[in-house]
Amino acid sequence: MRFQSLRFPQSLLLVLVLLTSLCVQAKIKVLIIDGQNNHDVWPKSTIMMKQYLEETGLFVVDIQRTQYLWKSEREKTYLPMAGNFNSVALKEPKEDPSFAPSFKKYDVVISNFGWNAANWSESTQKDFEKFIKKGGGFVTVHAADNCFPKWKAYNEMIGLGGWGDRNEKDGPYVYYDKENKLVRDTTAGNCGAHGKQHVFPVTLRVPNHPITQGMPTSWLTAKDECYAKLRGPGTNMTILATGKDQSDKAPTDRNEPILMVLKYGKGRVFHTTLGHDDYSFEGVGFITSFLRGVEWAATAKVTIPIPTDFPSAENATSRKFTAITK
Template sequence: MKIAASLVALAIALVLVSTAPASEPLKALIVDGQNNHGCWPRTTKMMKKYLEDSGLFTVDVVTHAPQGADPNFKPKFTDYAVVVSNFGHGAAAWPAETKTVFEDYVRGGGGLVVIHAADNSFPEWPAYNEMIGLGGWGNRNEKSGPYVYFGEDGKLVRDTAPGPGGSHGPQIEFPIVIRDAGHPVTKGMPATWMHAKDELYDSLRGPATNMEVLATAWCPKTKRHEPMIMTISYGKGRVFHTPMGHETYSQECVGFITTLQRGSQWAATGTVSVPLPADFPTAEKPSSRPAG
C-alpha cells in the first residue's frame, strides 16, 4: 500500500510539474528619473529592449520626478521579479515609506540590478549601501567601508586605509577579467573580454558584505584590479551590480548587454539560461551592436 501511495503522489507531482507554466515571462521594473548622466532616458530604453530581446522579461518603467523629492514615487516593487536601477549621482532620497517597502522587497527575495551611477545614489541610506556592496562619490570614504580590489596574486583585498570612495580616469576600452567562471552569470565567457569605451570606476567603497566579485578590470590610474561584476545577497534577495554602462556606446557593448540580461535573470531567479551570443567580444576585440 505504501508503495502504491508513493506512486500516486509521484504521478500527481509529475502532472503538477508538467502543467506548470514553463515560459511565464519574468516581470522587470526599471526605475529612473534622476541621474547625472544626461543619456539616462536613452539608456533606460536600451536596457528595456535588451531585457525584452532576451525573451525572458516583460519590462515596465517608473520614473521619479526630475527634481527634488517625489512623494508620489511609490512603485509596487512586489509585482516584479527584479528591479533595475538607472538612478545616478545626486538623486533625491526616496520617500521613507518607499525605502522601507523596497528594503522589505529585496530582503524578502526580490531581485535588484545596479547599473553604473546607480552605485553613486543614496550614500546616506545604510540598507541601500549594503545592497549594492560598493559605491562611489556622495562623500563616500573609509567610513562607508573598505576599498575593495584584487591584488596581483588574484586575491580580494579589503583596504580600510582612509581615502575617498569613487573615481575614474578618461574613458577607454578595457579588458574584463573573469574571476569566477563557475557563476551562472559568467559561465562560458572568455577568461578575458574587451569592453567597449566606458568609464572605468575605481576606488569604490562600501560594506561589501555577502558580496562576490565575479570580474575585475585593471585600472591604469590606481594600478589595481577594480571590481566590475559583483553579486550581493541581502536577506533572501539577490543583487547584481556592474559599474559598467556610462554612455549609450558603453551599453551597446555585447559584453554589457549579455551581462545585463544574465545578471537580471540571475537576480530574478537564481539561474541563467541566456546563451553567450556569437558576437560576444574576445580578449582582443570589443563588439558592439549599434542601438540605432
C-alpha cells in the same frame, strides 16, 4: 459523431488559450526605476535596457520615474526636473514623496539612477528593503551606485558605492591587487574615481557562476569608464569580474570590481559598474552580462546563452542600437 467533431477543436482551442496564458505569465516581470542621472545618455539608456530585455522574449518591462522639482525663472514656478543636470545639480538632492512603486508586483528591479538622485520617502525605502529581503531581485547599473549614500540598507545591497561624500566611514575599498589577491583596504580616503574612457580588459574571478559561466576568462569592454576606488560594506558580496584601467592617468593600478553579486536577506543583487554612454551600452560584454545578471537576480538561474559575437581578450565587440518604434 457530429457532437465529438465539434468538441475536439473547442477543447484544442482551450488548451491553446491556456498554454498561451501560461507563456505570458511565465515571463519575468521587470521594473526599471530612474528619474535623475548625471549622464547625458539617460533616458536613452533606460530604453536600451528595456529593448535588450524584451528582445530575448523572457521579460516584460515597466518603467517608473521619480521627479525632482526645480524653480524655473522663466515660468516663475516649480517644474518637474527629469534628465541630466550635472552642471545645475542642486546642492542637496530633494525627495520625491510621490514615488511609491508596488515592488512586489515584480521579480526584479533595475536601477538606472545616477549621482544625486532624488531621495525616496522612508516608507518607499522600507517597502524596497522588504521586497529584496523576501527574495526580490535587484540590479544596479553604472552610476546607480553613486546615489543614496546615507541609506544604510541600500549600501548593504549594492556592496560598494562611489562619490556622494563616501569615505572610510562607509566601508573598505575592495579590489584585487596586482598579485591578484582580494583586498579589503580600510585606509582612509575618498571614494569613487575613473580615468579616461577607453576599451579595457575584464578578468573573470569566478568563472563558474551562472552569470559568467561560458565567458572567456578575459574579455574587452566597449569604450567605457573603469570605476575605481569604490568603497562600502561589501558584505555577502562576490566579485565575479574585475577591470583594469589602462588609460594614461588611471586612478589606481588595482584590478577594480566590475561585476558583483550579493545576497540581501533572501534577495539577489547584481551590480555592474559598466554603462557610461550609449556606445558603452552597445558593448556585447555589457549587454550579455546585464541580461544574464537580470535573469539571475530574478530567478537564480541563467538560460540566456553567451552569443557568438561575445568579445575576446583581443577583440572588443559592439552592436549598433536601433530603437524599435512602436
